[in-house]
Amino acid sequence: MTPNTTPRAAKTTPTSHVAPADPTAPPSAQVPLPAPYAPVGRIPVTEVFPVIEDGRWPAKAVPDEVFPIRATVFREGHDRFGATAVLVRPDGSDGPSARMYEVGIGLDRYEARLAADAPGDWGIRVEGWSDPYGTWAHDAGVKVPAGVDVALMLEEGARVMERAAAVPGRDAADTEVLRAAATALRDESASPADRLAAGLAGEVMAVLDRLPLRDHVSPSATYPLQVDRRRALAGSWYEIFPRSLGAHRDEQGNWHSGTLQTAAQRLDRIAAMGFDVLYLTPVSPIGTTNRKGRNNTLNARPDDPGSPYGIGSPDGGHDAINPELGTFEDFDALVMRARELGMEVALDLALQCSPDHPWVTEHPEWFTVLADGSIAYAENPPKKYQDIYPLNFDNDPEGIYQAILQVVRTWISHGVTIFRVDNPHTKPLPFWQRLIRQVRADNPEVLFLAEAFTRPAMMRTLAKIGFHQSYTYFAWRNTKQELTEYLVELSQETAHILRPTFWPTTHDILTPFMTNGKVPAFKLRAVLAATMSPSWGIYSGYELAESVPRPGFEEQIDNEKYEFKQRDFGAARVNGIEDLLTRLNAARRAHPALQQLRDVWFHATSDESLIAYSKRVDAAHSATGKDDVVLTIVNLDPYGAREGEVYLNLEQLGLPGWVDGSRPVLRVTDELTGDTYEWSGQNYVRLDPFAGRVAHVFSVEPL
Incomplete structure (x- = not known):
């Protein structure tokens, strides 16, 4: 969406900020020109938020997601002024609006909170205006x-x-309130004090708060706002390797792959835990050249299935189904079964090729x-x-x-609605920007999740150019301070971007942390993920607290990327993790507060291993x-019980600040x-992971 701008003066404005120069002159000899003329409004509006690089890319929201709109608004002299935030609908008409209130006292910083009501390409506009009533009321x-x-002031008020x-x-009704106030202001039988009081009555102020009298309305530019469907913000993901669901050994000890059919037969347990996104690792054919064996070894055994990320064989490439898994008819049936159970299907999009991929011979x-004529394979040192x-995107x-x-x-036509993109930061950003833009134009319901654990600048820019969701550093944030600082960043500083x-x-x-903390660590981290972020996910086997690392690496030994995993999920009911995930x-489904990102408040505790935070939706x-309102308290120590006091900010929990908290x-x-x-x-808590309690997740109601 191209931001609207204030009309420019009727003079020719150069398209470049650099004057034409002698082509033989060095660049340093070119003369800079002033920036194009952009008139300031009568009531200036500057520093609008949320705006990404002056509207170069849209800010993000979903329907009914309340988000703050801020701007710096001021004027000359001493007359009063106000500001209004407006959401502009995709058809260009004005949508929800709200009067803004000062949040930075003395800094002329104003804020309102609004929510769009449908997906689409919306806009954000802030209007500054002169406030005749506010000026009169003060004077x-x-x-x-x-x-x-x-007499003059009372007549001015009546007008x-x-x-x-x-x-x-x-x-x-509001019109009648104002007319009555005008009559009272002119009532010479009443005292001046009573006449003034009629003009300053709370009822009058409430009417003018709802719909103020505005002079010299000065709009900002209209900045783009992309409103996606709600799954772009909130969802519970469950990751599977389809080949492992139903994989088994025969009497001779040989492995047989699970299939899309056997995977579909095992979705009921996943759905029963309340997950609403079923994430599939790649289901395309796997190459045999340089196929990896167990634990990423270079020597694959005959029954080693290879990594599903080694995509491509004589059976096809990225748009084909691994014959060991089944057919597209089987895939369609799995998607249908998932939908029947209330889950949509996300598929891994991994843009690399096995040496046996058809593209290698068709498009070398x-x-x-x-230099030696070989094709470079992928590396991520030390891996x-x-x-x-x-792929080399420059060729x-x-x-x-x-x-x-x-x-x-192809995959969209078979019911995939989300793509989890593998390592998008290793591909050119213009490619992703173009691809996501085109897919959104054709299929606006389709979402893209960026699996990019890399530098913040790259992660944020991937989000700016189109990725709807992003992986994060959550897995490495363990202490109270780390978690608090990170969630403040995500909820307040970058929620409109990432x-x-x-x-x-x-x-x-x-x-x-997971390796050493075992079952208690898996429990407490699940609580944190599910209550801190509106979108969270687990990898199959989480219920079993699979926590043995491959020596020297932060990944599991006997990694499922390189072999079949036959799991007995009955143990998950013994250790309590499956029940915890379900609850x-x-x-999350019962409480809108847990499905939003922007409103979170941390509460003090007397023990640094106890973290307390609340989320709220009005x-x-x-x-x-x-x-x-949901208040969560978690014991961050997986090795023992922690106890202490929780000091609640009652105002953030929906109670007036003057309420007696004792x-x-x-x-x-x-x-x-x-x-x-x-x-x-102030309240005492004790959380003992070995007694089965790592956290409280409280719904909160005033008495």
Whole structure:
């Protein structure tokens, strides 16, 4: 969406900021020109937020997601002024709007909170305006009590009321309030003090707060806002390797792959835990040249299935199904079964090729050929991937783009609605920007998740240019300070750019915290991920607390990337993790507060291993029609019980700041156990992971 701008002066404006120069002169000899003329508004509006690089890319939101709009607004002199935030609908009409209020006292920084009501390409505009009522109220409030210009000030007030009553769109009841105030201001039988009080009445102020009288309205530019469907913000992911669901050994000890059919037969357990996104690792044919064996060895045994990321064989490439898994008919049936169970299907999009991929022979120019004539395989030191060739996007970029676009369209036609993109930061950003833009134009329901654990600048820019969701550093944030600082960053500083997904582990990541902390670590990290981020996920086997690392690496030994995994999920019911996951996802579905990112508040605790935070959604955006508040307290120590005091900020929990916090003022109900307590502003907690309690997830109600 191209941002609208204030019309420029009717003079020719150079398209370049550098004057034409003698072509033989060096660049340093070119003379800079002033920036194009852009008039400031009568009531200046500057520094609008959320805006990404002056509207170069759209800010992000989803329907009913309340987000802040801020701007710096000021004026000359002493007259009063105001500001209004406006959302512009995709058809160009004005949508929801709200008066803005000062949040940086003395800094002229104003804020309002709004929410779009449907997906599409929206806009954000801020309007500064002169406030005749505010100016009169201030002046009259000083002069009339002092006996200065009394009659004049009261008549001025009556005229302001009459003007305000005539503002288009004002309802009949509010119009009558203003007309009555005008009459009272002119009532010479009343005292000046009473007449003034009628003009300054709270009822009058409330009417003009809802729809103010505005002079000299000065709009900012309209900045782009991309509103995606709600799954772009909130969802619970479960990752599977389809070949492992149903994999088994025969009597001779030989492995037989699971199939798409056997995977579909095992989706009920996943759905019963409340997951709503089923994420499949690649299901395309796997090459045999340089196929990796178990634990990433170079010598694959006959029954080693190879890495599904080594895509391509004589059976086809990225747009084909591995024959060992089945057919497209089987894939379609799995997608249908997932939908019947309330899950949509996400598929890994891994843009690399096995040496046996058809593209290697059909388009050798798409790869990097070394001096010895060999094709360069992928590396991420110290890791080496001899079984895959990375594409070289500098060689025939248009041919590569069209081929990959066709791959994406193929999977969309078979029901894939989300692509988890493997290592997008190793491909050119213009490629992703173009691809996602085209897919969004054709299929706006399709989402892209960036699996990029890399530098912040790259991660944020991938989000800016189109990725709907992003992996994060959550797996490596373990202490109270680390978690607090990171969530403040994600919720307050970058929520309009980057939507996080929290994964405690992945098939590639097993941190020392998880390795050493065992079952308690898996439990507490699940609670943190599910309650801190509106989008979170686990990798199959999480329920079993699989935590043995491959020596020297932060990943599991006997990694499923290189072999079949036959799991007995009955153990998950013994260790309690499966039940915990089910209760967490149930809480997420029941509470809109857990499905949003932007409103989170941390509460003090007396023990640094206890972290407490709350999330809140106001009544207007809650399915229950009342404020929805969830307070989570987690023991960050997987090795033992922790106890201490939790000091609640009652105002952030929906209670007025003056409420006496020394007596019970809240009823809290634990979503994990059903236990109910009456709490005050200071409360004792004890969380013992070896007694089965790593956290409280409280729904909160005032008493």
